[in-house]
Every structure is written in structure tokens, then in C-alpha cells.
Amino acid sequence: MPVSSPVVGEPLGSAIESLEVVDADGHVRSLSTVFARSDALVLCVRQLGCVACSEQVALLRARLDELVRLDVAPWILACAPVVDLAPWITRQGLDDSGIRVCTDPTLAVHRALGLHRGFWRAWGLRAAIGFASAFSHGFLPGRFRGDVSQQAGALLVTRDGMVRALVRSEHLGDHVPLVALIEATLRARVSEADFHV
């Protein structure tokens, strides 16, 4: 049964929370555990050889301290087989980084979030420009691992279960605007203050 897409400003909903992902050790966990204790930012990446996703991960790592300070748990959700996860994590320098990585080869979560998927989104002109841009910044492509047509995205859920931001990348190379997600976190944090100035 199809799960309706989350809406910004509304609760995530139990249908999505009950979906399952697998971590690098092969442990199956439901999405509800991802959003259990703190705010969580889930960055959905494309197939693991994606050069633009390597750049996106580097951008996420650059803002890791800021996310941790704001008590946001960063997650990466791949769409590749579990067996490919560990080498990719090492290649991206994510071992012991504080960024947790899991995967959903069935794409059920990606579909539930309404992330885009399509041939030309991965092979069209805009995708080629995205590829060239990441390549020019020093990132190298790897072997295709996962769904090649699946596009990236991000979901920010605060500890109260509310969806604060949902980003769906249109094409390969469309980076998730991390600063906008951090601003969404700040808006959520402001409500916790004793005074509003």
C-alpha cells in the first residue's frame, strides 16, 4: 500500500516511521529509531558511485560540528545493497565520523518521501553539468552501486516528530541546501527558549 508523502509542518506519521532500513552491519531497524531521541537529518544519496553525492557528503561533513551543536543527528540513506555500504563509508571518510549510514535497496523510503527517479534526471544535460561541476571540485566517480535513476533528497525531523524540511533533488548534482535545513532547525530551536528576542 503506498505511503503518503510527508508534509512540512506536520508529523512524520507512523506509516513512514515503520519503514525499515539496514545499517552497514546488516541490522534492520525501523525509521522510528532514526528519529527516536534527537532531531535527525536524513540525507538520501543516489547510487554509491555518484560523484555529486560524494561532494554532497563532503559538504555535510563540513557542517557536522554545527549540526552536532544543534543536537541534530545526521544520517545518510543509500539505495545500494548492504554489502557495498562498508567500503563506501570508508571511502567517504565516514568511519567514526558521527554520521550514521544505512540503506534501503527496496527504495521504499525513497518512494515514501516522494523523491524523484528517472533516466534523464541521471543522464540529461543538467545531470552532465552536475557531474562536471563535482568532478571539477576534485571528486571522482566510483562503480555504480544501487539504483542509477534514483535522485537524492533530505528529510529533517525534529524530536517532536514534526517534519521541518523535505528536499527533493531534481537532477544529479542538485545539492541539498544544508544551510536552509540548518535554518529550519534554528526555527525549531527558537521555540525552546525562555524568552523571544
Add this chain to the structure above:
Amino acid sequence: MLHSLIHLGNVLVLASFLVRDILWLRLLSILAGLSFVGFFTFGPSPAREPVAWNVVFIALNVVQIAMLLRERRPVVLTDDEEKLHRAVFRGLARRACRRLFRAGRWLTLDAGDVLVAQGEALARLVVLASGTLRVEAEGRTLAELHEGRLVGEMCFVSGGVTSARVVANEPTRVLEWDSAKLRELLDRDPALREGFTAVIGRDLVHKLRSSSQPTSRTSLPHE
């Protein structure tokens, strides 16, 4: 002599390919262009087209060099700006900082001056450069703000009206931005927006952590 200008030009092009600094590359390209212009103007076989194209290349490089030199000029900040840069905006490039500081206006408050009124739809963001401010509501002091702290960042981030007022405890110097103008500036400069968001995040987290204390003293860690 004029015949050798074509070789000189090509040697300069070659040299430009070997340097890594874009400024030197452009300078060598200009010298190469001048050699080609000389050769095709006064040499054995004058031709207008190569001269015209090389004049275009030279003009383009001159403009780019002027922009590069402008970017590379050392950034001079005033004492107040220097202090704020070190205390609050050290993650931002000095040039970006100067742009940010020049977009705001400096204010000096006397003890007892009200910086922010309670119930105000605040359209300003303020950073405290020196002195102290107190946040109070219903006659109770909720927090004391010291150098480097922001005022108005909550309204800047999420809108709404102020639930407390902010008063100067002593002669105090602040830098104030109009929220709309600041937002415009940040939208134009993604790196500045990222850096500024980080500053707001740091400040907000500090205030939230301090808020459990009866009268929180919020200041930067170095104080």
C-alpha cells in the same frame, strides 16, 4: 627584430601555461597579446583580424587583473570591527566580514537605554561589541548578555514579536542591521549566509543552555 615578435608571443603563451597563479597567467597572456599585436601590425604580413582578437583578449585580461588585484588587497577593519571579527565572526573571511559590518550601523547606548522593547515586531539584528545588556520581562532579569552575543536573532530566524525587553546596563556599543537588508545581503552571498547561520546557531545554543540558570550570564567562551 619584428619577425621575432611572433616567437616571443608564443614563448610568453607557453610560459603562461606553466604558471599556477592566475594573476601571472593573465599578465603573461597580456604580454603575449601585445607581441602578437606588434607582429600583425608592423611585421612582414600585417593582418587586422589577429590584431582585433588580441586587443579583445588583452582588454578582457586587464579587467580580470583589476578585479583580482581588488580582491587581493588587504582588508582593513576598524578597531571595533576587528574585535567583532575575532570574537564572533572569526569563521568568516575578513572581506566578507567587512561587507557585513559596513551593511550595519554602530550605536552607542547609555546605561538604562532600551535597545529592544517588549512586544516589538523586531526588524533588527544586533551584535554586542562592548558593554552589557540585560533581558528582562515583568521586572525580572532573564539573562545578561555580554560581548559578542546577538540580540534579535530569534525574531530574525522565526519572526514573531519580542517577549522581553533588552536594556543597556552600562555604556554599550552595538552593531545593528536592518533584518530585511541583512537577509538581502546574505541571500546574495551564500558563503556569508552559511557563516552567519553558524554564528546564529552558536549563539542560540548558548542561550538555550544558559537558560536553565536563574539569571543566565551569556557571553563568549573566551571571556
